[in-house]
């Protein structure tokens with residue numbers, strides 16, 4: 001064969017499939033904006049949000065002016081336990097095997113006492129899942145305030161749940177009056193990461209006949225200015241980001257956009273934001289407010305699995321659109337890049353760890369069999385199965401060998417649990433198992449990838465095949 005096969009992108013930039021997605025059968029692609037089409041400098045943004053929320057608390061008399069956002073102390077995918085004031089990283093089955101009270105890591109015994117018989121069920125109010133990168137400031141603030149509360153340094157009597165409520169209110173107030181957004185708009189270059197490949201990805205998709213939609217919870221003023229800043233410099237003269245989208249829906253109020261039936265408005269005057277109810281077919285290129293997904297489907301004449309929705313919020317973007325409307329879904333997970341790079345850097349140690357674990361398993365089998373021989377000798381109900389060495393001697397020798405191997409495994413397993421983040425380890429794993437976050441990803445995201453621009457290499461014609469799932473009995 002003479003056709004040249006393009007080289008694969010680095011693993012950290014590939015698209016991974018839970019369910020096969022044929023891009024050729026997708027007619028419309030809906031995009032979320034924040035942390036999907038637009039990537040922010042996470043630390044800048046979250047530090048700013050944290051500081052505004054802190055200012056709110058200081059204004060109500062809380063002595064917390066010295067608190068600082070700690071980017072390394074929290075990761076997306078953790079769960080806040082509002083009842084006990086903890087942050088936990090559960091396994092896919094909801095077992096808690098790693099956690100912290102405030103910012104202090106809980107040891108094995110503390111975790112056992114707190115969570116024996118308790119499973120993290122995200123349907124209960126007690127648990128708050130950190131769905132997006134916008135959750136980091138919230139988790140960091142809550143964790144630090146838990147320690148102040150424990151030391152009786154906060155005014156009034158409060159439970160940890162009350163404290164969480166106060167954090168939520170402070171953060172909502174920081175976001176809602178637009179002070180935060182005004183600060184971003186005043187200096188977008190500080191907060192927004194420019195990515196020309198994202199623009200080219202959408203131009204390819206547009207040219208390939210995909211009908212592109214922007215569906216964002218941000219308001220029109222913010223959306224238009226952010227999109228202009230991030231897209232227009234990378235488009236040919238005379239073209240604007242608006243030309244790429246058949247419809248722009250702002251203030252969409254996801255997840256309600258997917259779950260509720262609400263009226264759609266059209267922005268008639270884009271400068272003043274003047275609205276009128278939308279009736280009849282959507283004018284191409286129009287800007288709309290609110291509405292709901294089933295009406296949008298009817299307007300466009302495309303349904304269910306003909307639509308791909310691309311977003312970074314595991315619940316609001318990906319879970320509800322999949323469960324309620326059967327849309328195809330792509331989750332944008334920027335942290336995947338550092339996660340994969342950390343795993344690649346650890347690969348040699350990982351192989352050594354696996355080798356040691358295999359050896360340990362062998363020793364444990366031998367120990368169990370020697371114990372059975374000891375039992376059979378004592379009770380006389382059957383012949384021992386082992387060799388001529390007395391079981392007691394074998395048991396002593398094996399115990400010594402197991403102690404020696406554990407001393408080698410300990411530091412390696414510890415290092416494996418600190419990959420990417422010293423305190424919390426990998427996002428997608430909890431111990432040897434998948435994390436609860438990973439479970440949500442595989443359940444709701446048909447595909448996941450670190451950024452929208454990874455679809456550039458994949459092309460609008462890609463056949464994104466699901467990975468073969470592994471099972472414990474695989475040979």
Ligand SMILES: [Mg+2]
Pocket residue numbers: 032033034035036311312313
């Ligand atoms: Mg988003």
